[in-house]
Amino acid sequence: MQSNHWKIFLATLTAVLGIVIGWQVIEPQTASADEQTYTFATNNTFEPFEIQDSKGGYSGKNPGIEIEILKKIAKHEHFKYRLKAMSFNGDLQALESGQVDAVIAGMSVTDERKAKYDFSTPYYTDGVVMAVAKDSNIKSMKQLKGKTVSAKSGTSAALYLKKNQKKYGYKIRYFDSSNTMWNDVKTGNTAATFDDGPVLQYGIKTGVPLKIVTKKPIDAQPVAVGYQKGKNLELQKKVNDGIKWLKDTGQLDQIINKYTKGNGTTKTTAADHTILGLLKTNREALLRGLWMTIELTVVGIIFAMIFGVILGVLGVVNNKFANGVSSTLIYIFRGIPMIVLAFFIYMGVPNVIGHKVPLFLAGILTLTFDEGAYIGAIVKGGFESVSQGQWEAARSLGLPYSKALIKVIAPQGFKLMVPSLVNQFIITLKDTSILSAIGVMELTQTGTVIISQNMEGFRMWTIIAVIYIIIITLLTWLSNYVQKRMA
Amino acid sequence: MDKKYKVQVKDLHKSYGSNEVLKGINLNVKPNEVVCMIGPSGSGKSTFLRCINKLEEPNSGHVYVDGYDIADPKVNINKVRQKIGMVFQHFNLFPNMNVLQNVTLAPVELGKMSKDEAKKAAMHYLDIVGLSEKADANPTKLSGGQQQRVAIARALAMKPDVMLFDEPTSALDPEMVGDVLEVMKRLAKEGMTMIVVTHEMGFAKQVADRVVFFHDGDIREQGTPDQIFNHPQHPDTRNFLDKVLNV
Numbered sequence: 001m002q003s004n005h006w007k008i009f010l011a012t013l014t015a016v017l018g019i020v021i022g023w024q025v026i027e028p029q030t031a032s033a034d035e036q037t038y039t040f041a042t043n044n045t046f047e048p049f050e051i052q053d054s055k056g057g058y059s060g061k062n063p064g065i066e067i068e069i070l071k072k073i074a075k076h077e078h079f080k081y082r083l084k085a086m087s088f089n090g091d092l093q094a095l096e097s098g099q100v101d102a103v104i105a106g107m108s109v110t111d112e113r114k115a116k117y118d119f120s121t122p123y124y125t126d127g128v129v130m131a132v133a134k135d136s137n138i139k140s141m142k143q144l145k146g147k148t149v150s151a152k153s154g155t156s157a158a159l160y161l162k163k164n165q166k167k168y169g170y171k172i173r174y175f176d177s178s179n180t181m182w183n184d185v186k187t188g189n190t191a192a193t194f195d196d197g198p199v200l201q202y203g204i205k206t207g208v209p210l211k212i213v214t215k216k217p218i219d220a221q222p223v224a225v226g227y228q229k230g231k232n233l234e235l236q237k238k239v240n241d242g243i244k245w246l247k248d249t250g251q252l253d254q255i256i257n258k259y260t261k262g263n264g265t266t267k268t269t270a271a272d273h274t275i276l277g278l279l280k281t282n283r284e285a286l287l288r289g290l291w292m293t294i295e296l297t298v299v300g301i302i303f304a305m306i307f308g309v310i311l312g313v314l315g316v317v318n319n320k321f322a323n324g325v326s327s328t329l330i331y332i333f334r335g336i337p338m339i340v341l342a343f344f345i346y347m348g349v350p351n352v353i354g355h356k357v358p359l360f361l362a363g364i365l366t367l368t369f370d371e372g373a374y375i376g377a378i379v380k381g382g383f384e385s386v387s388q389g390q391w392e393a394a395r396s397l398g399l400p401y402s403k404a405l406i407k408v409i410a411p412q413g414f415k416l417m418v419p420s421l422v423n424q425f426i427i428t429l430k431d432t433s434i435l436s437a438i439g440v441m442e443l444t445q446t447g448t449v450i451i452s453q454n455m456e457g458f459r460m461w462t463i464i465a466v467i468y469i470i471i472i473t474l475l476t477w478l479s480n481y482v483q484k485r486m487a
Numbered sequence: 488m489d490k491k492y493k494v495q496v497k498d499l500h501k502s503y504g505s506n507e508v509l510k511g512i513n514l515n516v517k518p519n520e521v522v523c524m525i526g527p528s529g530s531g532k533s534t535f536l537r538c539i540n541k542l543e544e545p546n547s548g549h550v551y552v553d554g555y556d557i558a559d560p561k562v563n564i565n566k567v568r569q570k571i572g573m574v575f576q577h578f579n580l581f582p583n584m585n586v587l588q589n590v591t592l593a594p595v596e597l598g599k600m601s602k603d604e605a606k607k608a609a610m611h612y613l614d615i616v617g618l619s620e621k622a623d624a625n626p627t628k629l630s631g632g633q634q635q636r637v638a639i640a641r642a643l644a645m646k647p648d649v650m651l652f653d654e655p656t657s658a659l660d661p662e663m664v665g666d667v668l669e670v671m672k673r674l675a676k677e678g679m680t681m682i683v684v685t686h687e688m689g690f691a692k693q694v695a696d697r698v699v700f701f702h703d704g705d706i707r708e709q710g711t712p713d714q715i716f717n718h719p720q721h722p723d724t725r726n727f728l729d730k731v732l733n734v
């Protein structure tokens with residue numbers, strides 16, 4: 001009777017796991033018989049090259065220079081493509097691990113990269129430019145003596161500033177995002193900022209009150225599509241043909257000018273930027289992100305619980321080897337920062353197993369192992385805190401170990417665990433935000449994308465924070481209710 | 488192994504690290520016999536009792552229960568334990584079940600009875616210990632004396648051949664002790680084989696067929712209650728009795 005329960009439990013577990021994996025692996029096959037589908041890694045919004053719409057996709061009117069180029073080339077050269085949006089570093093890793101066929105992500109062609117990758121014909125030249133406030137009379141770098149200038153840390157602009165600091169005698173301040181950096185110039189804290197030409201041009205076009213004073217971009221570098229060396233030669237040829245065609249027909253300049261010439265033309269109205277307005281315009285995107293967060297949390301908790309209970313039981317059974325396995329796994333997965341685990345599963349494992357790990361599955365696996373390890377420790381601790389006398393009473397009646405565990409120890413242990421488990425569930429919900437690092441479009445990632453379009457960092461993060469607090473409150477209520485019913 | 492004994496212990500040794508707690512114990516218990524074990528704290532009484540149903544693993548020696556050697560790895564210890572009821576100082580009722588479920592759990596889970604039979608049997612034993620009206624209560628809501636009587640009913644429900652009691656009344660308020668001892672006397676009268684570790688000298692005098700005096704991991708002296716209480720031979724026994732009887 002009792003062993004039947006376990007069998008049913010295991011069968012269900014296998015079935016659910018099977019469905020989830022199957023569902024992830026069988027991606028919709030959109031390619032028609034004669035048109036090959038290629039996967040391109042690209043950036044999460046990197047204006048003006050990539051601009052995600054409010055759903056996190058690239059099907060808006062202004063999806064960005066590179067997306068428009070790719071769309072035209074694919075149509076002209078008869079192939080289909082699928083986009084994977086990640087951080088730039090994620091793009092490069094995905095290319096190396098063979099998760100994608102090509103990278104189109106404002107990738108500049110450097111000698112170092114040429115040694116490692118193949119590149120298409122360049123379609124753009126990217127370089128650092130200097131911008132100042134609209135009403136500033138600074139025109140050249142000679143006027144910067146004693147003043148503060150800014151660049152994003154780690155960029156070629158930052159390197160350039162560092163190199164020439166002695167010569168011009170300015171102070172450098174580093175920023176992480178363009179928005180805050182530009183704002184600092186607007187408010188007069190910094191005299192000038194150095195940033196990617198197209199990025200700044202697009203910003204100015206969409207209403208940032210700065211002006212570019214550099215005539216020719218500094219350190220100009222060509223931008224092109226990158227491939228694994230010697231791979232996808234057919235695709236490489238098609239893309240090069242397409243670029244040539246775009247150049248010859250003048251379409252390339254057209255696309256680029258659309259995003260970089262003029263200023264303030266697509267400024268959004270002030271009304272949109274109240275909290276309510278932001279909620280209204282981004283309602284669909286936020287709901288989608290929220291739903292993904294909930295999905296990750298629920299599925300993640302289910303699998304983390306299964307993994308955790310297995311670890312917990314292995315930790316208390318009468319078998320030194322099982323105990324060792326349990327504490328080792330708990331030790332390892334608790335020791336790895338979740339973001340590293342996510343990168344490892346999504347970008348490391350494919351190198352070994354030779355095929356891609358679907359994004360959602362990677363997210364769930366990350367949650368399962370990381371949160372499962374914590375749950376395992378909780379379950380083990382809960383079982384161990386049931387008094388020894390309970391074991392002895394159960395065993396002295398002749399109950400075998402497993403029956404004593406299931407009938408007597410586990411029910412008491414779980415009751416002791418409930419508060420810690422609820423706490424862990426809430427942590428799981430919050431931890432889903434870490435999966436934004438591999439590009440899962442959950443709530444946090446949705447926020448990042450929206451903000452890169454509307455620059456409303458303060459208000460948008462407030463909205464996102466409040467949403468998290470609301471669902472955590474609901475989860476807490478729910479668990480309190482369940483706890484009361486159980487007592 | 489001798490068929491005429493219910494429990495036969497031969498040269499039983501048990502150590503915790505370098506601390507030898509049982510130093511070669513020999514003891515035979517006949518069917519229907521009531522053996523009371525007395526002795527100072529730390530002399531090894533509990534350890535001895537727990538070796539009989541293998542809650543503690545002996546280092547050497549043999550323990551035969553109904554002819555099965557519990558030290559033999561081929562013997563299914565769970566089967567043997569079904570024949571040995573044990574009652575603990577701290578009752579150890581299962582707080583996640585009500586009184587009735589505490590009593591029916593083992594017979595049902597071990598396939599000895601159907602649910603209905605087990606329920607009927609459980610009510611019978613709860614009646615014996617005077618608690619049939621508490622069947623639906625949560626054990627944590629009962630007094631210590633009531634809990635201990637439920638624990639006795641729980642052990643009886645497996646229809647054991649031997650009952651082991653480890654100081655069943657020493658965690659109880661004095662006014663509760665009588666009820667529990669009454670139940671134990673009744674069991675003794677009905678012919679249950681019992682090994683009882685106790686500090687209740689009155690009970691030992693009145694009920695025991697034999698009293699065993701433990702001292703320092705060994706049996707110093709044993710005999711009828713009259714021999715032990717009225718004519719103790721060993722100075723350790725006299726010493727101990729002086730202390731416990733004259734406080």
Ligand SMILES: Nc1ncnc2c1ncn2[C@@H]1O[C@H](COP(=O)(O)OP(=O)(O)OP(=O)(O)O)[C@@H](O)[C@H]1O
Nearest residue numbers: 503506508526527528529530531532533534535654
């Ligand atoms: N699990 C254990 N680990 C180490 N030493 C133990 C353990 N259990 C008992 N002992 C030691 O074994 C000795 C005998 O203990 P035991 O509990 O059998 O004595 P007792 O006669 O039942 O005493 P009391 O009357 O106090 O219950 C004591 O010295 C005790 O400290």
Ligand SMILES: [Mg+2]
Nearest residue numbers: 532533534653
């Ligand atoms: Mg004791």
